[in-house]
Amino acid sequence: MMLQAASDPLMKVENLVVEFSVGGKTIHAVSDVSLEIARGETLGLVGESGCGKSTLGRAVLQLRQAVSGKVLFDGHDLTTLKGEALRRMRRRVQLIFQDPIASLNPRRRIGDIVAEPLVIAGVKDFEERRRRVSEALSAVGLDPALVSGRLPHEFSGGQCQRICIARSLVLNPEFVICDEPVSALDVSIRAQILNLLEEMKARYGLTLLFIAHDLAVVKAVSDRVAVMYLGRLCEVGPSEQLFARPAHPYTALLIEAIPVPDPDVRPTQSVPVGEPPSPIAPPSGCRFRTRCPRADARCASEVPELRVVAPGQFAACHHPLI
Amino acid sequence: MSGALLSVEDAVVDLPTPRGNLRAVDHVDLAVGAGKTLGIVGESGCGKTMLSRAVLQLLPKKAKLSGRVMFDGQDLTTLSAEKLRKLRGRSLAVVFQDPMTSLNPVLTIGTQLIETIQEHLELDLAQARQRSTELLTAVGIPAPEQRLTQYPHQLSGGMRQRVAIAVALSCEPKLLIADEPTTALDVTIQAQILDLLAREQQRRHMAMIIITHDLGVVAGRTDEVAVMYAGRVVERAPTPALFKQMRMPYTEALLAALPKLDVPPHTPLPAISGRPPDPTRPLKGCSFSPRCRYSAGRCSTEKPQLSPAETSEHLYACFHPIAARVSA
Numbered sequence: 073m074m075l076q077a078a079s080d081p082l083m084k085v086e087n088l089v090v091e092f093s094v095g096g097k098t099i100h101a102v103s104d105v106s107l108e109i110a111r112g113e114t115l116g117l118v119g120e121s122g123c124g125k126s127t128l129g130r131a132v133l134q135l136r137q138a139v140s141g142k143v144l145f146d147g148h149d150l151t152t153l154k155g156e157a158l159r160r161m162r163r164r165v166q167l168i169f170q171d172p173i174a175s176l177n178p179r180r181r182i183g184d185i186v187a188e189p190l191v192i193a194g195v196k197d198f199e200e201r202r203r204r205v206s207e208a209l210s211a212v213g214l215d216p217a218l219v220s221g222r223l224p225h226e227f228s229g230g231q232c233q234r235i236c237i238a239r240s241l242v243l244n245p246e247f248v249i250c251d252e253p254v255s256a257l258d259v260s261i262r263a264q265i266l267n268l269l270e271e272m273k274a275r276y277g278l279t280l281l282f283i284a285h286d287l288a289v290v291k292a293v294s295d296r297v298a299v300m301y302l303g304r305l306c307e308v309g310p311s312e313q314l315f316a317r318p319a320h321p322y323t324a325l326l327i328e329a330i331p332v333p334d335p336d337v338r339p340t341q342s343v344p345v346g347e348p349p350s351p352i353a354p355p356s357g358c359r360f361r362t363r364c365p366r367a368d369a370r371c372a373s374e375v376p377e378l379r380v381v382a383p384g385q386f387a388a389c390h391h392p393l394i
Numbered sequence: 395m396s397g398a399l400l401s402v403e404d405a406v407v408d409l410p411t412p413r414g415n416l417r418a419v420d421h422v423d424l425a426v427g428a429g430k431t432l433g434i435v436g437e438s439g440c441g442k443t444m445l446s447r448a449v450l451q452l453l454p455k456k457a458k459l460s461g462r463v464m465f466d467g468q469d470l471t472t473l474s475a476e477k478l479r480k481l482r483g484r485s486l487a488v489v490f491q492d493p494m495t496s497l498n499p500v501l502t503i504g505t506q507l508i509e510t511i512q513e514h515l516e517l518d519l520a521q522a523r524q525r526s527t528e529l530l531t532a533v534g535i536p537a538p539e540q541r542l543t544q545y546p547h548q549l550s551g552g553m554r555q556r557v558a559i560a561v562a563l564s565c566e567p568k569l570l571i572a573d574e575p576t577t578a579l580d581v582t583i584q585a586q587i588l589d590l591l592a593r594e595q596q597r598r599h600m601a602m603i604i605i606t607h608d609l610g611v612v613a614g615r616t617d618e619v620a621v622m623y624a625g626r627v628v629e630r631a632p633t634p635a636l637f638k639q640m641r642m643p644y645t646e647a648l649l650a651a652l653p654k655l656d657v658p659p660h661t662p663l664p665a666i667s668g669r670p671p672d673p674t675r676p677l678k679g680c681s682f683s684p685r686c687r688y689s690a691g692r693c694s695t696e697k698p699q700l701s702p703a704e705t706s707e708h709l710y711a712c713f714h715p716i717a718a719r720v721s722a
Contacts, residue, residue, distance in 0.1 A: 120580035258437035263651040263665035292653035329585040331610030
């Protein structure tokens with residue numbers, strides 16, 4: 073594969089295509105995406121709404137069926153697994169969602185919510201379930217004795233996200249997909265949860281796919297970052313390198329658009345780059361070309377492939393910045 | 395502040411809830427002059443939106459407001475509903491976070507713009523239409539004539555927010571309140587909308603209040619910033635002074651907790667422990683003291699009042715302010 077992340081990839085996505093049909097039209101949500109995530113690595117996936125980043129996360133878990141392509145988890149192609157075999161694999165892969173309150177059943181007690189994955193996985197011994205639930209709740213900084221018997225509405229957004237994280241960890245997974253885990257949280261709570269995710273990653277030896285629209289948040293936790301635009305990957309590279317020297321004009325635009333909390337940094341007048349086109353009829357060739365200052369005729373006729381631009385850094389652009 | 399277009403004086407907003415009285419806004423003073431931009435920053439539940447609603451006189455029915463809201467020489471709290479209705483939309487305009495809920499989904503963009511214009515200005519249909527087209531052009535909407543016949547759902551989120559701004563600007567307001575105007579938008583669109591607001595503010599010499607949870611949004615685009623916590627303004631200063639010589643530990647902690655692009659990955663963030671106090675159970679001392687690393691002595695028993703730093707424009711409410719501690 074071209075996108076060599078490391079010698080030991082835990083998750084490998086190959087030429088994944090996901091499409092939806094809406095009102096007779098096809099939405100090209102994920103188009104020919106290939107990625108590798110090494111064991112113990114955090115890969116950040118950034119992009120604006122509608123770029124297909126969440127769909128990609130769900131397709132990895134087989135919650136969305138791919139049109140074509142492979143999802144290799146620890147050597148097994150998840151797209152070909154069914155029934156019990158898929159369920160067994162899924163125990164090793166967990167998902168944390170954006171809205172922590174909506175992802176908890178409001179009528180169930182916290183102890184039962186966190187124990188649910190164990191019940192589904194067939195852990196029959198009540199005492200063992202209780203022990204593991206207590207362990208997971210303590211790990212995320214909640215007191216099991218105090219919270220187990222309470223209902224979700226008694227907790228704040230940040231605490232609900234801690235509960236969701238505890239639920240995702242209770243089966244000792246190897247791979248966790250975090251889909252915008254902090255974007256519904258306030259700044260002061262966001263930092264707590266990001267730190268917690270880092271602690272949990274170290275403690276449980278996790279590999280993470282961290283999906284978010286906020287570049288600074290992604291940079292804070294990711295070893296490598298993949299930038300997605302309208303269903304395709306634009307750029308992949310080590311976090312520091314990618315932010316210091318972006319190769320794809322879209323990555324550069326995203327970095328430039330972040331408001332900096334420093335009054336001396338005058339906001340650069342935004343380039344009038346307009347809005348992303350519809351994924352129903354994505355532009356031919358490079359999908360970013362309609363908003364790209366460097367686009368020319370070749371960009372309209374030829375789809376750029378991901379190519380090496382620097383060690384470990386790949387960009388899909390005919391006119392890269394480096 | 396004399397000569398201010400808007401001054402909020404000792405505003406208190408109380409909301410009755412089943413759990414008891416909730417003091418959403420707790421003795422707030424603020425002022426904005428014509429042509430100036432004020433940023434109000436705070437986390438959810440800090441009272442920033444309730445404060446803006448108090449200015450607009452759009453508080454929930456059960457809410458009780460005391461204090462004065464002086465706008466353009468009149469106290470809005472004493473105006474009749476009819477007078478207020480004439481004022482809002484005309485000289486006092488607002489842009490909300492979610493353009494889908496602020497625009498009427500069953501009316502075309504054109505109807506909504508023309509309706510607002512004709513309600514407040516004496517223009518005939520053709521003139522109002524002409525003005526609508528100009529406004530849509532001004533806010534960067536391509537093919538404006540065609541857009542007039544479209545419905546909100548046919549536009550993207552960014553385009554809808556541009557329309558909402560066009561509606562707000564339609565009658566040349568003196569004050570524009572933008573309540574989280576870009577929170578629902580993507581980052582590349584956010585930059586465009588903030589630029590648009592700044593450009594129109596300059597061009598029309600409007601006063602503007604930007605309400606946001608994002609210190610990054612106010613840093614480069616406001617003249618003055620007020621930081622709110624648990625219903626109170628805890629620090630207020632000209633923007634450069636706030637970022638360079640912040641006194642309030644909460645402001646410092648809020649800025650420190652932001653992930654930064656120039657910090658290597660996996661650096662632990664200086665998080666603020668705990669969470670804001672329950673607004674129905676007010677604390678006796680400083681509301682931030684249970685989370686504050688500098689809290690000591692009277693912080694938990696006595697409320698610090700807003701007091702001036704070196705200049706009378708820079709105010710903070712803290713017994714252990716940052717710069718003073720360093721020099722002491």
